Amino acid sequence: MRRNRAAAVSATALLTASLVLGSASPAHAVPTGCTTWQEGYVVYSQCTGGTGTQAAWASGVHVNPMVGWIEMSGPRVGVGEISSVNFRGTVWYRGTTLYD
Numbered sequence: 058m059r060r061n062r063a064a065a066v067s068a069t070a071l072l073t074a075s076l077v078l079g080s081a082s083p084a085h086a087v088p089t090g091c092t093t094w095q096e097g098y099v100v101y102s103q104c105t106g107g108t109g110t111q112a113a114w115a116s117g118v119h120v121n122p123m124v125g126w127i128e129m130s131g132p133r134v135g136v137g138e139i140s141s142v143n144f145r146g147t148v149w150y151r152g153t154t155l156y157d
Contacts, residue, residue, distance in 0.1 A: 087156070088155055091103070095151055098144050101139055102141075110133040110134060112133045113154075114131070116151075117144065118149070
C-alpha cells in the first residue's frame with residue numbers, strides 16, 4: 058500500500074513538472090522598429106525588425122453619430138508587411154498591436 062502511494066505521488070509530481078516545463082514559452086520575440094501613419098481614413102502600420110506579427114489599430118468617433126466611439130484593427134501581418142485599417146470616421150488614436 059505504501060509503495061503504491063509513493064508511486065502515485067511520484068507520478069503526480071512528474072506529470073506536474075512536465076506540464077510546467079512543457080507549457081513554458083520561448084523568449085518573447087516581438088516585432089521592432091514599428092511605425093504607424095495615416096492617409097485620409099486609412100491607418101497603416103509596419104515593423105522592420107524582430108519576429109512575430111503586428112496589426113494596425115485605430116479608435117475614434119464613427120462617421121455616423123448614432124454609432125459613437127469605435128475601435129478597429131487591421132489584419133495581423135508579418136515583419137516587413139503593412140497592416141491597414143479603413144476607419145470610417147475621425148481617428149483620435151492610432152497605433153500598432155504587437156504579437157509574438
